[in-house]
């Protein structure tokens with residue numbers, strides 16, 4: 001319940017099961033604060049939420065007095081001491097270290113909106129990466145929460161990092177994306193439904209809930225990215241350039257949302273490149289970087305007096321943010337060493353305490369007016385939901401609390417991800433239809449080309465060629481289907497996995513299984529059509545062996561595709577991948593037979609999956625005492641299938657060996673692919 005006296009400051013208390021403690025805020029009544037305090041005021045399903053009267057904005061009267069941030073139970077102040085980040089540059093043996101962040105310190109308080117600013121290349125993204133825990137290799141120094149060295153695992157459970165590129169699943173609608181995220185992060189079914197609706201409405205996405213994410217505008221994508229993370233209810237949120245690519249109105253709306261989230265008690269930290277004067281005023285705290293050093297840490301209001309003390313006066317009518325960037329870029333001379341010393345490389349808190357910003361109501365009022373006039377979609381931050389477990393709340397950094405790394409069990413994650421991947425695969429028409437179409441068309445074409453050859457001894461060599469083509473075709477299609485789709489997911493997986501939605505193991509298992517049915521159906525169609533049209537023996541066990549071997553070849557190629565997709569991007573995968581298996585094709589027994597090869601290289605035959613696949617197919621058609629074939633020509637050299645197999649050095653081959661090799665190597669390849677994926681994701685994080 002909230003008791004507010006209209007038009008004046010008042011004391012308000014939260015009492016409810018979502019707020020375990022009674023909190024006291026000082027509030028100023030304004031147009032839209034009820035959006036923060038009471039999300040239910042926006043009716044679900046209302047066609048135009050902006051037609052609602054936007055009434056109140058809850059703002060601490062004295063801007064950000066310490067009591068606000070520290071008064072909110074569970075509020076997290078993010079500190080860092082002597083943070084350095086070094087990369088190695090140069091060629092293999094001439095690699096030299098280069099310092100990107102140089103021994104910087106600072107503190108960002110809970111309940112405040114902090115901007116990390118600086119010229120391009122000054123290290124903003126790197127600082128965000130290090131503070132969010134996204135980049136660990138090469139970083140040194142202490143990271144703190146409420147002045148205690150933080151436990152990374154616990155911290156990551158209560159924080160999130162929203163990167164510059166909003167990598168969303170393009171084939172899911174807003175509602176589906178939110179529901180799947182809720183399934184992964186929340187346990188109670190009732191809570192999930194309510195929270196998903198509440199967040200979609202509060203982020204102004206209700207009208208777009210059935211829109212696919214690839215059709216959303218930049219601002220809507222950003223809001224969806226935020227909504228997806230808010231399901232976890234993080235207390236600390238990092239944003240890398242949240243306004244990049246957005247127009248001025250959407251940027252304002254986005255920063256307003258960040259501001260609201262800060263006002264609800266969260267710690268909001270974002271890097272920002274060149275904000276307009278209005279946006280700049282909306283930040284509470286400023287952290288300025290130049291050449292990896294801290295040039296200023298303090299309130300936005302205090303920034304100009306701070307620079308004036310060094311005779312750096314902002315010209316009249318000049319955007320203070322532009323002026324700041326000009327100073328940091330050295331346009332007025334090299335002030336970096338002086339500013340670094342003045343701020344004590346981030347340790348000097350004087351400007352934070354003495355020049356605390358009072359909120360610029362004009363800019364917020366302006367946004368309120370835009371919302372009231374229907375020019376801006378009303379959005380609001382849902383209230384922070386504090387953890388129900390007291391031990392998690394009070395001893396946040398304790399190693400005992402919040403033991404499990406993920407909100408749901410591995411099996412649950414696997415089943416949700418499997419469902420999601422199936423849904424995406426069915427929506428991916430190009431992949432689903434083209435795969436089925438290719439297999440059917442090629443099968444019909446081959447059937448016509450090799451019509452009835454299987455029952456004629458004079459066509460034994462043609463049948464041999466058909467079997468080899470089958471190996472090649474199944475290998476290439478299954479391989480390409482996975483190599484060209486899997487790497488596209490990498491940025492999405494990196495973000496979701498980092499933000500603790502699910503374990504990599506669950507994801508990999510789901511993606512490994514999800515593509516199997518579609519590929520196997522296409523393979524089944526291919527093998528049935530070709531088997532009958534090419535006139536292979538009408539014996540059910542031979543048909544079974546043939547289909548089984550075709551499926552194993554596809555399975556192996558899929559596993560190989562997964563391995564390539566997990567290790568390299570699409571371009572490299574498509575170019576280099578085939579080089580991985582082409583040498584084995586030479587040793588399949590088609591071009592050169594085992595006994596004809598040089599003894600030194602015969603061993604390669606025994607590790608050639610193409611040989612096993614090819615042998616398996618030939619054995620299923622010609623092996624197992626197949627009787628003499630009728631000859632429809634004057635002379636047939638290969639009347640006896642056994643004689644043909646002996647000439648191809650396949651008389652001692654076993655179908656069971658082919659099954660074991662292809663099955664075993666598929667499993668081994670998938671295990672290697674899993675480890676390759678986890679290494680790739682880690683190095684992907686380093687590259688960013």
Ligand SMILES: Nc1ncnc2c1ncn2[C@@H]1O[C@H](COP(=O)(O)OP(=O)(O)OP(=O)(O)O)[C@@H](O)[C@H]1O
Nearest residue numbers: 087100119120121122123124125126127273686687
């Ligand atoms: N892996 C890396 N190897 C070498 N240099 C790197 C690496 N990662 C980052 N850098 C360098 O570190 C510096 C800081 O990069 P960062 O992305 O943090 O800059 P930024 O301030 O966010 O810039 P922008 O505003 O342009 O995004 C840049 O000069 C960049 O070239």
